[in-house]
Amino acid sequence: MEFIYPPTCLLCQADISDGAHQHPAFCTGCLNKLTTVTVDACLRCGAPIGPFTVATDHCILCKREGFAFDEVIRLGLYREETRVACLRAKNPSGALLGRTLANCLIDAQQIRLSQQTFDAIVPVPEHWLKRLVRSQYAAETMARQIATRLKVRLATDILAKARWTPKQAKSSPVQRRQQQQDAFRVVKSSLHGQSILLVDDILTTGATADAAAKALKRAGAKRVVVAVVAVSPPRV
Numbered sequence: 001m002e003f004i005y006p007p008t009c010l011l012c013q014a015d016i017s018d019g020a021h022q023h024p025a026f027c028t029g030c031l032n033k034l035t036t037v038t039v040d041a042c043l044r045c046g047a048p049i050g051p052f053t054v055a056t057d058h059c060i061l062c063k064r065e066g067f068a069f070d071e072v073i074r075l076g077l078y079r080e081e082t083r084v085a086c087l088r089a090k091n092p093s094g095a096l097l098g099r100t101l102a103n104c105l106i107d108a109q110q111i112r113l114s115q116q117t118f119d120a121i122v123p124v125p126e127h128w129l130k131r132l133v134r135s136q137y138a139a140e141t142m143a144r145q146i147a148t149r150l151k152v153r154l155a156t157d158i159l160a161k162a163r164w165t166p167k168q169a170k171s172s173p174v175q176r177r178q179q180q181q182d183a184f185r186v187v188k189s190s191l192h193g194q195s196i197l198l199v200d201d202i203l204t205t206g207a208t209a210d211a212a213a214k215a216l217k218r219a220g221a222k223r224v225v226v227a228v229v230a231v232s233p234p235r236v
C-alpha cells in the first residue's frame with residue numbers, strides 16, 4: 001500500500017492489526033458500509049434508483065434540473081459511515097482519510113473510470129479566503145490522489161471561485177442554485193474540446209457542481225464528469 005496506516009480503523013478506531021481485515025485502513029464492517037452502495041445509481045446525477053429503473057442518462061430527479069455536467073461517478077450515499085468519513089476528511093488532520101476515500105472511489109468505479117479518458121482532473125475550488133485558514137481541503141486532497149492513480153494531470157489553476165458563497169447546509173435547493181450562479185470562473189485560457197473530471201467530496205443538490213461545470217463548458221470543455229465520495233440521498 002502506498003500509505004502508512006495506523007493499526008486501527010480510520011473510522012471506528014477498532015484494532016485491525018490482526019490481519020483479518022481486507023483493507024489496511026478500515027475494519028471489514030466499516031468497509032462494507034462505505035462500499036456497498038455503488039449499485040443502482042443514476043449515471044447522470046448519482047442518485048439511487050429503484051431496481052426497475054434503467055440507469056441510462058437521466059433519472060426522474062435530474063431530468064428537471066438540466067445539469068451542466070454529463071455524469072456523476074460516486075462511491076456511496078451521504079449517510080451513516082460515509083457521512084462520518086466525509087465530515088472527518090474535511091478536518092485539518094483528514095488528509096489520509098481523504099486520500100483513502102479517493103482510492104476506494106477509484107477501486108469501486110474502476111470500470112466507468114477506465115471507459116473514458118480525461119485531459120485534466122480539477123478539484124471544485126474554495127474561495128481564496130477560505131483556503132487561507134485551512135491546511136488542506138478535501139476536494140483538492142481527493143483530486144490529487146485521483147490524478148496520481150489515473151495518471152492524469154491535476155489542474156488546480158484552471159477553475160477559481162470568483163466570490164464567497166454562504167454555507168450551503170442552511171440554504172434551500174433553490175437558494176443554493178441562486179448562490180452558486182456564476183460563482184466560478186475559468187482562469188486559464190481555452191479548454192476547447194477537453195474532457196474534465198471535476199472532483200468534490202459531496203454532491204448535495206448538485207448546484208455547486210452544476211455551476212462549476214457550466215464555467216468549464218463556457219470555456220470550451222466538451223465533457224465534464226463529476227467524481228464524488230458521496231451523493232446525498234434523493235432530493236425530492
Ligand SMILES: [Zn+2]
Pocket residue numbers: 009010011012013014026027028029030031
Ligand atoms: Zn471500522
Ligand SMILES: [Zn+2]
Pocket residue numbers: 042043044045046047057058059060061062063
Ligand atoms: Zn439522475
